[in-house]
Amino acid sequence: MSGVSIQNLNKAFPKEDGTATQALSGVDLEIGDTEFICLVGPSGCGKTTLLRIIAGLETATIGKVTIDDRPVTGPDPKRGMVFQEYSLFPWRRVIDNVAFGLEMKGMGKDERREVADRYIDMVGLSQFRDAYPYELSGGMRQRVAIARALANDPDVLLMDEPFGALDAQTRNRMQKELLSLWQQTKKTIVFVTHSVDEAVYLATRIVVLSPRPGSIQEIIDIPWTHPRDRTSAEFAEVRRKVLRMIDETENPQ
Amino acid sequence: MKYWRIIRDEPLSSRFGTNQTTGQEDMNRKTQKRLLGIASLITVAVIWQIVAQFVVKRSFILPSVTDVAAAFVNLLESGTLVADIVVSFQHFGIGLLAAFLLGVPIGILMGWFRVADFFLDPIIEVLRPIPPLAWIPFAIIWFGLTTQAAGFVIFVGAFFPILTATYTAFRSIPKVFVEAGKVLGCDTSFELIRHVALPAAVPAIASGIRIAMGVGWMCLVAAEMFGVSRSGLGYQLWHNYYLHQMPNVVVYMLILGFAGLAIDRIFRNYVDQKLLRWHAGEVA
Numbered sequence: 001m002s003g004v005s006i007q008n009l010n011k012a013f014p015k016e017d018g019t020a021t022q023a024l025s026g027v028d029l030e031i032g033d034t035e036f037i038c039l040v041g042p043s044g045c046g047k048t049t050l051l052r053i054i055a056g057l058e059t060a061t062i063g064k065v066t067i068d069d070r071p072v073t074g075p076d077p078k079r080g081m082v083f084q085e086y087s088l089f090p091w092r093r094v095i096d097n098v099a100f101g102l103e104m105k106g107m108g109k110d111e112r113r114e115v116a117d118r119y120i121d122m123v124g125l126s127q128f129r130d131a132y133p134y135e136l137s138g139g140m141r142q143r144v145a146i147a148r149a150l151a152n153d154p155d156v157l158l159m160d161e162p163f164g165a166l167d168a169q170t171r172n173r174m175q176k177e178l179l180s181l182w183q184q185t186k187k188t189i190v191f192v193t194h195s196v197d198e199a200v201y202l203a204t205r206i207v208v209l210s211p212r213p214g215s216i217q218e219i220i221d222i223p224w225t226h227p228r229d230r231t232s233a234e235f236a237e238v239r240r241k242v243l244r245m246i247d248e249t250e251n252p253q
Numbered sequence: 254m255k256y257w258r259i260i261r262d263e264p265l266s267s268r269f270g271t272n273q274t275t276g277q278e279d280m281n282r283k284t285q286k287r288l289l290g291i292a293s294l295i296t297v298a299v300i301w302q303i304v305a306q307f308v309v310k311r312s313f314i315l316p317s318v319t320d321v322a323a324a325f326v327n328l329l330e331s332g333t334l335v336a337d338i339v340v341s342f343q344h345f346g347i348g349l350l351a352a353f354l355l356g357v358p359i360g361i362l363m364g365w366f367r368v369a370d371f372f373l374d375p376i377i378e379v380l381r382p383i384p385p386l387a388w389i390p391f392a393i394i395w396f397g398l399t400t401q402a403a404g405f406v407i408f409v410g411a412f413f414p415i416l417t418a419t420y421t422a423f424r425s426i427p428k429v430f431v432e433a434g435k436v437l438g439c440d441t442s443f444e445l446i447r448h449v450a451l452p453a454a455v456p457a458i459a460s461g462i463r464i465a466m467g468v469g470w471m472c473l474v475a476a477e478m479f480g481v482s483r484s485g486l487g488y489q490l491w492h493n494y495y496l497h498q499m500p501n502v503v504v505y506m507l508i509l510g511f512a513g514l515a516i517d518r519i520f521r522n523y524v525d526q527k528l529l530r531w532h533a534g535e536v537a
Contacts, residue, residue, distance in 0.1 A: 055436060056435075056436075057432055057435065057436070074435075075432075075435035075436045076436075076438075077436070077437055077438040079436065080436070081432075081433070081436040083429050083432070083433065085427075085429045086429075087429045087430065087432075087433040089430065089433070089449070089452065089453070090453075090531050091452045091453065091455070091531045092452075092531070100437050100448070101437040101438050103448075104437060104438035104439055104444065104448070105438060132530065132531045133531075134531065148437070149436075149437075152437065152438065
């Protein structure tokens with residue numbers, strides 16, 4: 001079981017003049033095992049902040065996050081994170097980037113490389129195992145970043161707009177690959193995106209946040225199996241519904 | 254001057270983003286560059302010889318190329334030249350090593366820990382503007398006329414560039430690297446520094462060391478000239494001036510120039526090839 005439980009989460013960022021910007025307000029969310037959650041919402045609604053609090057990179061002002069009843073107090077390899085920017089260590093080859101987490105755990109060189117090789121293989125980059133990050137395309141880099149997060153065998157995989165910087169075709173391919181990785185590894189995934197299309201394509205549940213201070217506006221279950229047909233009528237219907245929701249909150253009448 | 258050299262060494266094709274030159278053309282351009290380089294040096298030597306021999310006519314004011322060459326052979330045969338080069342490299346080595354061993358750790362402390370930064374910065378700010386040569390009196394009082402005294406003056410000159418480079422590099426490490434390190438299991442500052450920040454800072458530290466070597470080399474000559482030592486290239490240069498042996502002075506000037514160039518080149522090649530394959534030639 002790898003359930004994430006978020007209770008009455010509030011986050012305020014202090015400003016220089018002594019006041020505070022309220023980023024999140026009263027967020028409650030239960031995420032079940034092996035779910036694929038997409039967080040969407042207007043820009044600045046705090047979806048990335050919510051993800052970073054789950055990761056332990058930010059601390060909540062009020063409220064708490066627990067994973068399997070253990071409260072989150074700081075970053076932990078049990079929660080893998082894939083960042084929007086390229087976060088691979090440029091001084092390490094692909095194989096040693098993927099093996100980084102295992103190295104920190106104290107695993108021996110041969111053993112950790114063996115594990116890393118498995119994950120590199122899983123994201124289809126075996127022939128690039130000895131390349132440096134600068135030699136890879138944007139899509140490849142994010143695949144390595146996913147492999148690096150998975151190599152730690154985390155309970156939850158947190159993804160902060162990981163495909164935001166990729167071109168449309170690469171993005172579609174990466175979405176398909178991510179779904180297949182999710183089905184293979186049975187991880188719980190929390191995925192932040194500003195693309196409603198991406199959310200409808202990937203998620204088992206879409207969580208729509210309201211504008212700042214962010215709180216949960218609506219949760220939409222998407223029970224369809226994968227792969228999904230982007231051009232189908234139901235797909236368009238759900239997408240329209242979510243878009244309207246975000247648009248209304250962003251531009252209230 | 255250093256920055257200028259970086260740009261000059263880059264092939265034109267990479268600077269303008271075009272890659273139309275074939276390997277053959279690249280080769281031709283390289284040969285052309287080398288030939289023109291040699292031609293320019295020969296031209297200077299010929300003009301120098303003509304001016305010294307037929308215009309100035311006094312070796313004391315401008316020694317000719319042949320005077321200098323003869324002096325060079327003389328000094329080489331007597332063995333003093335090699336001995337002085339060795340001594341100067343010792344001075345230089347001690348100073349630079351000490352600057353590295355102190356500059357990098359202090360730079361790391363100040364770059365990583367706010368408290369260390371606030372505490373040490375005032376001290377650094379007061380000491381930094383003091384010219385390294387102003388330390389010569391105390392170098393002599395503390396160390397006498399020893400290798401360490403000269404090394405100390407070079408240390409003062411080389412320390413601040415290394416410190417500043419390390420500090421700045423640590424300050425500008427992308428936040429996402431540090432966060433990735435944390436999420437992947439670096440629990441302590443020590444682990445983050447060792448596995449994330451330090452490797453990320455290596456290119457910047459390397460270029461700081463290069464600058465430090467340039468400054469250190471200048472301090473070396475001045476320190477030896479001002480009597481922190483009884484041998485070495487800088488000392489001999491000054492000594493021969495007192496003896497009015499101007500061809501010897503020119504020999505020492507040229508040796509100092511070539512040695513400085515050689516140190517810089519060797520270091521840069523070493524860093525480019527060994528340390529920083531991942532940085533793909535963008536290194537200082």
